Amino acid sequence: MSDNSTCSSPMEELHPIFLHHLPSSFSVLLKTRLQAHFHVLDPCDSAEPVSSFLASHAHSVRALVCAFLTPLTAETLELFPSLHLLVGTSSGLDHVDLDYCRRRGITVTNASVAFAEDVADHAVTLLIDVLRRISAADRFVRSGSWPVKGDYPLGSKLRGRRVGIVGLGTIGFQTAKRLASLGCIISYTSRSKKPSASFAYYPDVLELASNSDVLIVCCSLTQETYHIINQEVMRALGKRGVVVNVGRGPLIDEAGMVELLVQGDLGGAGLDVFEHEPKVPKELFGLDNVVLSPHCAVITPESFQAVQDLTVNNLIAFFANKPLEELAVLGTCSRAATALERALMLVGSATE
Amino acid sequence: MDQFGVLMTCPMFPYLEQELDRRFKLFRLWDFPSKSEFLGHHSGSVRAVVGDTKVGADSELIEALPRLEIVSSYSVGLDRIDLEKCKERGIRVTNTPDVLTEDVADAAIALILTLLRKVCVADAFVRSGKWMSGDFEVASKFSGKSVGIIGLGRIGSAIAKRAEAFNCLISYHSRSPKPHTTYRYYSSVVDLARNSQILVVSCSLTEETRHIINREVIDALGPKGVLINIGRGAHVDEPELVSALLEGRIGGAGLDVFEKEPEVAEELFELENVVLLPHVGSDTEETSKAMADLLIGNLEAYFLKKPLLTAVI
Numbered sequence: 001m002s003d004n005s006t007c008s009s010p011m012e013e014l015h016p017i018f019l020h021h022l023p024s025s026f027s028v029l030l031k032t033r034l035q036a037h038f039h040v041l042d043p044c045d046s047a048e049p050v051s052s053f054l055a056s057h058a059h060s061v062r063a064l065v066c067a068f069l070t071p072l073t074a075e076t077l078e079l080f081p082s083l084h085l086l087v088g089t090s091s092g093l094d095h096v097d098l099d100y101c102r103r104r105g106i107t108v109t110n111a112s113v114a115f116a117e118d119v120a121d122h123a124v125t126l127l128i129d130v131l132r133r134i135s136a137a138d139r140f141v142r143s144g145s146w147p148v149k150g151d152y153p154l155g156s157k158l159r160g161r162r163v164g165i166v167g168l169g170t171i172g173f174q175t176a177k178r179l180a181s182l183g184c185i186i187s188y189t190s191r192s193k194k195p196s197a198s199f200a201y202y203p204d205v206l207e208l209a210s211n212s213d214v215l216i217v218c219c220s221l222t223q224e225t226y227h228i229i230n231q232e233v234m235r236a237l238g239k240r241g242v243v244v245n246v247g248r249g250p251l252i253d254e255a256g257m258v259e260l261l262v263q264g265d266l267g268g269a270g271l272d273v274f275e276h277e278p279k280v281p282k283e284l285f286g287l288d289n290v291v292l293s294p295h296c297a298v299i300t301p302e303s304f305q306a307v308q309d310l311t312v313n314n315l316i317a318f319f320a321n322k323p324l325e326e327l328a329v330l331g332t333c334s335r336a337a338t339a340l341e342r343a344l345m346l347v348g349s350a351t352e
Numbered sequence: 353m354d355q356f357g358v359l360m361t362c363p364m365f366p367y368l369e370q371e372l373d374r375r376f377k378l379f380r381l382w383d384f385p386s387k388s389e390f391l392g393h394h395s396g397s398v399r400a401v402v403g404d405t406k407v408g409a410d411s412e413l414i415e416a417l418p419r420l421e422i423v424s425s426y427s428v429g430l431d432r433i434d435l436e437k438c439k440e441r442g443i444r445v446t447n448t449p450d451v452l453t454e455d456v457a458d459a460a461i462a463l464i465l466t467l468l469r470k471v472c473v474a475d476a477f478v479r480s481g482k483w484m485s486g487d488f489e490v491a492s493k494f495s496g497k498s499v500g501i502i503g504l505g506r507i508g509s510a511i512a513k514r515a516e517a518f519n520c521l522i523s524y525h526s527r528s529p530k531p532h533t534t535y536r537y538y539s540s541v542v543d544l545a546r547n548s549q550i551l552v553v554s555c556s557l558t559e560e561t562r563h564i565i566n567r568e569v570i571d572a573l574g575p576k577g578v579l580i581n582i583g584r585g586a587h588v589d590e591p592e593l594v595s596a597l598l599e600g601r602i603g604g605a606g607l608d609v610f611e612k613e614p615e616v617a618e619e620l621f622e623l624e625n626v627v628l629l630p631h632v633g634s635d636t637e638e639t640s641k642a643m644a645d646l647l648i649g650n651l652e653a654y655f656l657k658k659p660l661l662t663a664v665i
Contacts, residue, residue, distance in 0.1 A: 117495040121518065125465040132636070134462050134629065135472045141628040142621040146614035150363075152630045157638040158458050181517030182458060278483040285479045292478040293471055294488045300469075302493040 014039040015319045016060065018080070021067030026304070030067055030089065033308040038315060054079050063315055065089065066096060074100035085318050089307050091115050091171060091298075092248055094221040109314055112170040114306035115298045120174035122297035123216050123246045126270025127163075127179070129291040130242050131156045136288040156240075159183025164212035166205060166228070167219025167247070168194050175216055175246075187211065190219075205229065209236035214244065221248035231256040240267040246297050249275040258283050261290060272297050353655055357397035359390075359417070361407035364426050368644035372402065375648070381407075391416050400424060400651055405584075405631065406613070408432025414441065422654050424647050427634075428452060428507075430664060431557040431584060438665055445665040446650040449506065451642040452634035457510035459633040460552055460582045463606030464499075464515075466627050467578055468492040468550075473624045495519050500548030502541060502564065503555025503583070504530050511552055523547060526555070541565075545572035550580060557584040565589060570596045578604040578625075582633050585611035594619055597626060608633050 016039045021027040023044065034040050041061065043053045063085040066072050074097045077083065086101060088110040101108050129135050132155040140152055163179050165172045165188040176186045176199060187200035189208040194201075202208040205228055209215055215237060219225055229252040234243060243266065245252055254275040260266035261284070268289035274280050277295055284290050298307075358376040360369065372378045379398065384390040398417045401409045404426040411434040414420060422444040423433055430447060438445050466472055470491045477488050499515045501508045501524040512522045512535060523536040525544045530537075538544035541564060545551050551573050555561050565579060565588040573579060579602065581588055590611045596602040597620065604625035610616050613631055620626050634643065649661050 117519070118493050121465060121494050122469060125462075125469050125471050128458065128462040129466060129471055132459065132462050132632070134466050134627065135475045137629050137632055138466075138472045138627050139476075141616055141630050144618075144621075146616065146630045150614075152632055152635070154635050154637045154640055155632065157455055157636040159454050178517050181514050182461070183454060280478055280483070291471065291475050293474040294478050294483045296474060296488050296491060299488065300491050300493040302496070 015063070015315075016041055016057070017315060018042075018058065018061045018064040019067060020064055020070055020072055020076070022070050024068075027067040029304060030065075030308060030311070033312065034065065034315075037312055063087065063318060065311060065315075069095050072096045077101070077104070077106070085109070085315075087311050087314055089311055091119065092220055094248060111307045111310055114310040115303050116170040116174045118300050118303045119171045119218070119246050119297045120178055122272060122293070123171075123175045123218065123244055123270075124178045124182075126244045126246070126272065126291050126293070127214060127216070127242065128158065128182075130244075130268040130270045130289060131158060131161070133288065135291050160185065161214055162187065162212045163214045163216060164188065164202070164208040165199075166208065166215055166217045166251075168197055168199070169218070169220075171218045171246070172216070173197070175218060179216075184214075205233050206236055209233045209241075212237060213240065214242045217243065217245040217247045217251050219247055219251065221250055226250050227253045229253065229257070231260060234260050234266050237266065239265055242266075242268040242270070244270040246272045249273040249277060254281065261287060353652075356399055356655055357394070357419075358400040358402060358651070359394075359398045361401065361403045361409070361413075364402075364404050365640050365644055367641055368402075368426065368647065371644060371648050372651075375652070376400070387413075400654075402426060402647065402651075403432055405429060405432060409438075410434050411437045414438065414443070422446070422651070424650050426643060426647055429556060429584060431586075435665065443665070444654060444660060444663060446647070446660055446663050448643040448646050449662055451646055452639050453506045453510050455636050455639045456507050456554075456582055456633040457514055459608055459629070460507075460511045460554065460580055461514050463580050463582070463608065463627055463629070464550055464552075464578075465494055467580070467604050467606040467625070468494050468497075470624065472627055494550075497521075497549045498523065498547065499550045499552060500524065500538070500544040501535075501552045501554060502526075502544065503553070503561075504533065504535070505555070507582070508552075508554040509533075511554060520550075541569050542572045545569045545577065546574075548573070548577065550578050552580045553583040553587045555583060555587070557586055562586050563589045565593065567592045567596075570602050573602055575600055576603050578602070578606065580606045582608045585609040585613060590617065597623060 018041045019031055031040060041057050043050045046053045058079045060082055061080050062082050064083055065087045068090050077100055083106055086106050086108045091110055091112040093110055137152050161184050163184040163186050165176050168188040168190045180186050187202060189202045189205050217229055234257060258281045261269060270291045272293045273295050280292060353375055354377055356376045358372055359379045359381060361381050379394055381390055395416055396419055399419050399421050401423045403409050409423045414434060414437045420443055424446045425433060428447050428449045433445060474488055495518045498521040501512055504524045504526050515522055523538055523544055525538045525541050570592060594617045597605060606627040608629040609631055616628060653660050
């Protein structure tokens with residue numbers, strides 16, 4: 001129950017929202033913030049069985065917050081006959097039955113704009129780390145090898161490297177901007193050409209890969225994009241090619257990629273996501289030309305704050321029947337105002 | 353040209369060695385049992401010295417080479433060369449500026465990103481299998497942070513431009529304010545440290561800048577600040593930095609250089625809030641070759657009595 005003094009309305013006057021989540025410390029933070037503004041309905045707060053709790057409360061719920069990657073099925077959504085708004089708190093929405101939402105006319109929002117800078121920063125970090133061998137060199141020093149083995153093997157320069165962005169949404173664009181400042185030559189593929197982007201456009205991934213040294217995968221996972229990065233695409237990148245994935249594991253044919261890396265037919269990989277997290281193919285552990293991170297691109301206090309702000313602001317606007325464009329958005333992203341328009345997107349164009 | 357004696361002070365880069373060997377009469381100092389043994393036989397034959405950040409041309413070496421006319425450093429930093437002695441003797445000195453600027457700036461950004469985002473630790477976490485038992489820890493965002501740069505020369509400016517693409521707020525310290533920048537200037541390094549979340553050392557090493565990062569600066573940077581050094585180890589009072597890291601008085605450090613390379617304080621090896629690199633700032637294949645070509649270009653120009661490409665003296 002909220003006793004937050006920033007809220008002047010009595011409990012009964014707060015709009016009810018349903019919080020759909022799995023137990024975790026991250027969702028506790030989100031819930032505490034939401035409780036300052038809304039009457040949060042959470043089955044975990046009640047001694048009732050979940051089905052009974054839902055029977056009592058779900059029928060009038062107009063807005064639901066889906067915490068992070070908690071799966072949200074049609075079966076669950078059917079229990080909310082008055083649902084109009086589903087607020088996602090992640091960039092990707094592949095854990096939500098979007099087809100069902102589309103059929104019901106439920107508006108779905110995601111949090112790309114809140115996370116975009118951190119994910120872009122992470123994509124850049126993975127690429128620089130692979131090209132300049134940062135983690136491998138750090139291991140070299142920590143093992144005491146420097147005085148014994150002498151100079152560390154040379155890395156590769158960033159300037160002039162042709163980087164192909166797969167999916168030029170909010171995250172892809174922020175990544176492109178950063179890599180361009182490092183001298184990379186940017187091109188991209190996307191479901192449709194972006195008229196506002198000055199980068200070269202390729203209509204499909206294979207052509208993009210044939211004209212690139214690096215692929216940064218940051219598109220959403222759908223039936224069409226499953227294994228979009230397959231062996232043919234990776235071979236087109238070349239033996240010195242590098243793949244960076246900050247999207248979803250299943251965007252890449254993982255077994256195929258491991259085979260190419262082990263054989264030396266792919267130059268390197270920087271991976272934040274995997275097909276069967278937290279399982280990671282053991283063959284990668286012995287390679288110095290890969291950098292592996294445990295799906296943590298958005299795990300920073302700044303992103304937590306930004307997603308909470310975005311969630312609260314979207315909900316406040318929804319209950320006030322205000323168009324979202326008029327809201328001021330908190331956070332460091334200078335393109336936030338335009339990006340918030342994109343935050344209230346209809347299903348199907350949500351992340352790209 | 354093949355009678356022009358060139359002394360290479362230590363192994364640097366195979367391509368450079370090959371190219372020097374093809375053109376000149378190359379002496380490899382490390383082929384001899386000792387420096388004195390080399391000097392005993394060949395001191396009169398050496399007209400050029402090729403040094404680097406590990407072994408340069410100090411006063412002792414210069415004095416021992418009576419026919420020395422030019423010192424070419426395989427680096428942009430000149431702290432390993434006795435410039436005063438060279439001036440006295442009328443010896444020319446060249447270095448390798450510009451060709452390595454971007455790689456070193458990229459290395460600074462790489463250190464900031466991997467340090468703040470804990471990527472080296474995260475990679476070790478995954479490789480050890482720990483992800484199967486639990487989540488990784490919270491990291492820190494780079495975009496939007498305040499960056500303080502010590503030394504706004506070629507490399508410092510390149511670092512600033514890159515940080516701007518990450519929406520960072522840039523401030524700097526140098527001997528005097530630079531006229532054509534919009535970055536905020538601090539005449540005191542301590543004030544710069546106090547007002548920066550990320551402090552980057554990218555000035556040249558001189559008597560004045562030795563230990564420019566001292567206890568006072570480290571304390572001003574504080575437990576929420578991080579230090580990045582892509583300059584020289586001697587810029588930092590290393591024992592002070594190590595104890596500050598061990599005691600949590602500073603947030604973290606990304607270091608490409610150390611006071612007594614290749615020796616690194618072993619207490620750092622267990623810390624998660626450091627990234628340690630073996631002086632690889634300019635170590636890419638492309639830049640190593642470009643530096644070598646520039647160095648050879650300088651020596652050839654000298655031999656052919658043409659203007660030197662990148663002379664310091």
